[in-house]
Amino acid sequence: MRQSSLQSFFKSNQASSTPQHTPSDSEPVDRNEAVSSPSIHSTQKASVSSTATESHFSLESIGSDIGQLATAPHPPHAEIKLQVLSNPWVPPEGYTFPTFTRVVNGKMRKQSIVREWFQKFPWLSYSLTKQGLFCRQCVLFAPVSVRGSRLGNLVRDPYGVSATQITKGIVNLEKHSLESYHIDADGKACDFIRMYTSNRGDVVNQMTAHSSELEALRNQFLKSVVATIKLCGRQGLPLRGHRDDGRLNSSDAQINDGNFKALLRFRADAGDSAVELYPKRAPSNATYTSKTIQNQLIEVCGNYIRATLVSDINQSFYFSLLADETTDVAGNKQLSITVRYPKNKSVNPLRPDWCIKEVFLGFVQVEDLSGESLARTLIESLVRWGIQISGLRGQGYDGAANMSGQFRDVQSYILQNYPLAFYTHCASHCLNLVLMHSCEVKDIRRALKVLSDVINFFRSSPKRQTILEAAVKNHFRGDTTTNATKLTKLCQTRWVERHKAVLKFLLLYPCILQALLQVEAFLNNSVSSQAETLRRQITSFSFLVTIQTLKLATETLLALTKALQKEKMDAVSASEELREVKSVLQDLHLGKFKQVFEKAKYLAHQHNVPVRSHRFGASDNEEDIIQHFYNNMFVPFVSSLIEGMDARFSTMFRTAAKINQLLPIFLHGTDCDVEKFQEVARLYANDIKPEDFLLELPRWHRKWNSVEMASIAELPSNFLTTLNRCSPLLFPNIFTEDILDTSCDYSHG
Structure with missing residues (x-):
């Protein structure tokens, strides 16, 4: 800064010889001193050494x-500010501070500012013009007043300009160093110096950086x-805890604040430095750990995943819609x-690898059902x-009236707008309905x-x-192959689980x-009576025969139940599986039931259960008992299964008979009858070119009839494997037809 401006700014009269002191309201008064020298304020004289006015201590020099x-x-x-803070002026050695005289107990004493104070209190500065002490940090950064009181000594007024102030210098200076406004001003001064002495540029650049x-x-x-x-979502972990508000603490929380935190x-x-540092430096409104942000990020992740799946679906174009009603925990x-x-x-067009994808897209809340x-x-x-x-080509729902009825239902409304979106009842659900209806046979239900x-x-x-666990441990002592200790609960909808429940019950x-x-x-009494009743019920021979029959039925249907739930299952494959199981059920004649009867009889003899029926006594002829259970329980149960399969799956059988004519396994060894495909060509006229399809x-027929007999077993038997053997360049319309048949959900749901 130019020298002339400093001279004009600090222009002052330096010839003051006798400083006059007027104590401020906040200055402490020595009561003992006032008693010993009551005339101290009126009699004390202060003489300033002439050294203070020597010419070589001018404003230009300091x-x-x-x-x-x-x-x-x-x-x-x-x-x-930077000059005063970083290079404060300190009177040199030999400088004589103003001296004050006072009378104490009748004696004259001289007092002046002590040089050691500058070393003990580094924030002290001496004013040549005011001939007193100031706190340079407070002068530059302290407020004008604190709690309504003006800041005087060391801030706006010089200190050390009276004998009283000098006498209490150490005490008052230490007291000042502990004042909150001084501590705050000292911090601001340090920040100011650090900011201006660094190479980070001006405030705007620093804020930008x-x-x-x-x-x-x-x-x-x-x-x-x-x-x-993503980790919590993939592992199925809940994010939130009992209390998860507030910032992320670096130490373990006293309460459970959730898996997320x-x-x-x-x-x-x-070692994740970002997680360690950001919560400490982040604004309170941008911590990104609140429950609101968690939900928003979960939604963002879900939308991203859904968008990726939708892009994959649109690339395939043809798809089927599967839906079901459900209720959440709320x-x-x-x-x-x-x-x-x-x-x-x-990715190799010469070696395709087609598969069936079933992807969940989300839950949608509904009010009107x-x-x-x-x-x-x-x-x-x-x-x-x-x-x-426009690529919707199939619908698959359960058997609820509002989902699959013929008129006012979901499938009919969708079919009106998208005529090629044919409805198929979930085959696995159909099989469960067949089994549930068959269980209405009296002995089976009981x-x-x-x-x-x-x-x-x-x-x-x-x-x-x-x-029960103690009884199991005692019974299977030394048997390391058996680890079942609990009974499996009967599932109302999944017969695979019912099969496990029956097997475990018989084992235990x-x-x-x-x-x-x-x-x-x-x-x-109530518990013991209940236990006695249950024991009597399971030790009846009728129960043992029936439970063995259930075991046979669930074993027969187990493979079919699992197969119908596979993604690759289509109408043709499902029909073949159903026909095989139906054939097995039809072969369950009297000879097979006698095997069931013998198993029940063996179990009854082990536990002293009399072999008898409800109709006959214990001395009845065994053949009569066999005929009774066979005619009244076994035959009605098996017949109900067969009839239910015919009724529930007749539509699937007819559909499979129509569409399987394109499969190589059914084309081999037959004559080409183009007329059989006229209906298919008209039905999918918007997806294929009917004339080209028929040509x-x-x-296509000639291609698969030329296969040698040794390779017949390798012929594609479903539409998925047929897709991998069908060239879209040579057979574009048949290829599209195969995709359509694969897309439509005929069995799985």
């Missing part, structure tokens, strides 16, 4: 004077947050929407997610009720379950009897 800054009407420029640095740190932190959410702390401990009604479509996993409303919700959801709805009661009796009580049958006998000894058929 630079900025702190006293002038304290009384200036406007704040000093930044350069002056700081923002860029914080933004980069935030982006890294967000990557860690998203990775943590716990995993973030784990990342920080493992009782809200919603639709689960799934799409089934063919996909070529191979009418067929029209559900159909509108399904179509609007698919359109909103970006799916090309046996299942008893079986369910026994299972629930043990599973509903930890004490009774412990007794002797243990169950032993456990029921122990429970009967309980003092609780391709003879060449």
Whole structure:
């Protein structure tokens, strides 16, 4: 800064000889001193050494004077602040401070500022113009007043200009160093010096650099947050805890704040610097760990996954819609929407690898459960997610009236707008309905009720379950191959689980009897009575024969139940599986039932159960008992299964008979009849060229009839394997027809 401006700014009269002191309201008064020298304020004289006015201590030589800054009407420029803070003027050795005399106990004493004070209190500065002490940090950065009181000594007024102030110098200076406004001003001074002495540029550049640095740190932190959410989602872990509000603590929380924050702390401990640093530096409104942000990020991840799936579906174009009604834990009604479509996993066009994909797209909340409303919700959801709805070629729902009825239902409303979206009842669900209807046979229904009661009796009580486990351990002592200790609950919809329940019950049958006998000894009359009733029911020969029959039926249908739930299952394959199982059921004659009877008889002899029926006594002829159970339980049960399969799957059988004519396994050894495919050509006239399709058929027929007999077993028997053997260049219309048949969900749901 130019010298002339400094001279004009600090222009002052330096010839003051006798400083006059007027104590401020806040200055402490020495009561003892006032008593010993009552005339001290009126009699004390202060003489200033002439040294203070020597010419070589001019303003030009000392630079900025702190006293002038304290009384200036406007704040000093930044350069002056930096000069005063970084290079304060200190009177040199030999400088004589103003001396004050006072009378104490009748004696004259001389007092002046002590030079050691500058070393003990580094913030002290001496003003040549005011001939007193100032706190340079407070002069430059302290407020004008604190709690309504003006800051005087050391801030706006000089200190050390009276004998009283000098006497209490150490005490008052130490007291000042502890004042909150001084501590705050000292911090601001340090920040000011650091900012102006660094090479980071001006404030704007520093703020820009700081923002860029914080933004980069935030982006890294967000990557860690998203990775943590993905981990929780993939592993099925809930994110939130009992209390998860507030910032992310670096140490373990006193309460459970959820898996999300716990995993973030784990990342920080493992060396993730962004997770460790960002929560400490982030603004309170941008921590990105609140429950709201968690839900938003989960939604973003879900939308990204759905968009990827939708792009894959649109690339295939043809798809089938699978939907079902469900209710969440809060009782809200919603639709689960799934799409089934063919996909070529191979990037080599000469070696295709087609597969069936079934992808879940999301839940959609619904209020109106009418067929029209559900159909509108399904179509609007698919359109909103970006799916090309014109490629819809199939529908698959359960047997509920509002989903699959003939008139006012979902499938009919959708079929009106998309005539090629044919409806197919879920084959696995159909099979479950057949089994449930067959179980209405009196003996079967009674046996299942008893079986369910026994299972629930043990599973509903930890004490009774412990007794059963002890009985199992005692019975299978030394047998390391058996690890079953609990009964499996009967599932109402999945017969695969029912098969497991029946098998485990028969395996643990002797243990169950032993456990029921122990429970009967309980003092609780209701529980012991219930145990006795259950024991009597499961030790009847009728129950043993029926449970063995159920075992045979579930074993027969187990493979079919699993097969119908596979993604690759189509109408042709499902029909073949159903015909084979139906053939097995039709072969269950009297000879097969006698094997079932012998197993029940063996189990009865092991546990002293009399072999008899409800109709005959214990001394009846065994052949009569066999005929009784065969005619009244076994035949009605098996016949009901066969009739139910015919009724439920007749449509599938007819559909399979129509579409399987394109499969190579059915073309081999037959004559080419183009007329049989006229209906298919007209039906899919919008997807294929009917004339070209009919022209391709003879060449397609000739291709598979030329196969040698040794290779017949390798002929494609379903549409998925046929796709991998069909060239889209040589047979474009047949290839499209195969995709259509693969897309339509005829069996799986």
